[in-house]
Amino acid sequence: MKVLIAIDSFKGSISSVDGSKAISSGIRDVFVNAEIMTLPLADGGEGTVEALVHATGGHFIQKEVTGPLKEKVEAIYGILGDKKTAVIEVAAACGLPLVPANKRNPSITTTYGVGELIRDAIDKGCRELVIGLGGSATNDAGVGLLQALGFSFLNHLNEEIDLGGQGLQNIRKINSINVIPELKDCTFKVACDVNNPLYGPNGAAYIFGPQKGATEEMIKELDKGLENFAEIVLQELGKDIHHIVGAGAAGGLGGAFAGLLDAQLQSGIELVLDIIEVEKKLQGVNLVITGEGKMDGQTSMGKAPLGIAQLAKKHQIPVIALAGGVNEETSLLNELGITSYFSIVNAPMTLEEAMNSKVTYNNLRTSTKQLFRLLQAVQTGIKL
Known part of the structure; x- marks a missing residue:
């Protein structure tokens, strides 16, 4: 399995670099020998x-x-x-x-x-x-x-x-x-x-x-x-x-x-994706994981997860998106290249608690681990 992790920062919570480490750890918890590439993303703003x-x-x-x-x-x-x-x-x-x-x-x-x-x-x-x-x-x-x-x-x-x-x-x-x-x-x-x-x-x-x-x-x-x-x-x-x-x-x-x-x-x-030559790095990738702190209607208007998802769609690569929060507008992203999206918040908590960097790291790792346990269980069907 070859996975590309390309997430934006969860602003005010965790950097794209540390978030990528958390997701990588979650994958390794299930697929020890998975080939993982990480490409921290940004949309031209902070990060x-x-x-x-x-x-x-x-x-x-x-x-x-x-x-x-x-x-x-x-x-x-x-x-x-x-x-x-x-x-x-x-x-x-x-x-x-x-x-x-x-x-x-x-x-x-x-x-x-x-x-x-x-x-x-x-x-x-x-x-x-x-x-x-x-x-x-x-x-x-x-x-x-x-x-x-x-x-x-x-x-x-x-x-x-x-x-x-x-x-x-x-x-x-x-x-x-x-x-x-x-x-x-x-x-x-x-x-x-x-x-x-x-x-x-x-x-x-x-x-x-x-x-x-x-x-x-x-x-x-x-x-x-x-x-x-x-x-x-x-x-x-x-x-x-x-x-x-x-x-x-x-x-x-x-x-x-x-x-x-x-x-x-x-x-x-588009500028960031061009500089880091993302399209070249998609060659041979089986799955892309992207994400940001909050996914909503703004995400569909040119944010980092959409950019990577559209490139992945071009190469028919499935995309999982992880976010601290999602709302009903996020469903638009399914038509734009994001196969499935998930909130990593797994229990009732205040916004301050959810944005704590340690909590976000653990939630990213745990959510990824559970998703990849599911993939492992059905991998013969999805041919990863």
Whole structure:
């Protein structure tokens, strides 16, 4: 029997790496000699760095950078096994969890630290960069990031604007004379799973601003700033970033990457599956086990389990999905490649208990063991 374990993290509970170990143990409890491959997955959000570093035999880099409130924070990114590709989650440098709830204010938070991570990766020889958007505390359209790479955004006095979303309305000119020269040799692939434009009713400020601490009045000002930035970019660089699909992602970072760094925005899970070459690894596999913390309607809209399931379906490989919670919407997944799905919660317990990492590990191992005991009992019929 050859089994591929490809799960996302159970967010807030257990990492994809440790979850994979639990499932492997459950299989070995029944099939001691099973051939097991593990591919930790992510969908471009939290856990992407860890998943890709482990899948490619890469390594982690710790770097002190400017945090969202301009204080110093320790951020981690990865360099993949090819030694030329860096993978960065923007939340590591400007994520919402880095800002206390009472200090959340997208008028002042900055993406400058993301640019510092990119610059560090470039200094270490990377020319291909994989960026995971999502979870940012910012609404500066990536201007802070770009400033860290050498771009200047000048006001009517020909002075550099302030960091944060509040400075966008003051931009009158873009100066790229001091942009680091290596940038022209870099390729950016950006995991982006939203399609919001840069500004307007469906733009970055109105849709994502409230969760970052923006008041109604602040949202209006931030939106004006995003619109001004887009107009200046169009005038100065001839690029219409407002209408780029996904420009409004992560407070406008999508627009910055696509418009000023010529990045390719694509589905997070498709990007991850492509990098770790999952389709090649499916050759000869009898069964795929996937999963995530909660499986529901969102899973059918491009999450990691769906991505792996659709590839497995293409090769007619059955897929078992494990999750902490499932609901009635999860049944849609049966039509999309997931053969069967199961909740690993095996007794009444609080959400806090269920999300305890040790409990999750044991529940994953136990559920897997019981499933494989069933497979063992009927394996002549299913020809595993």
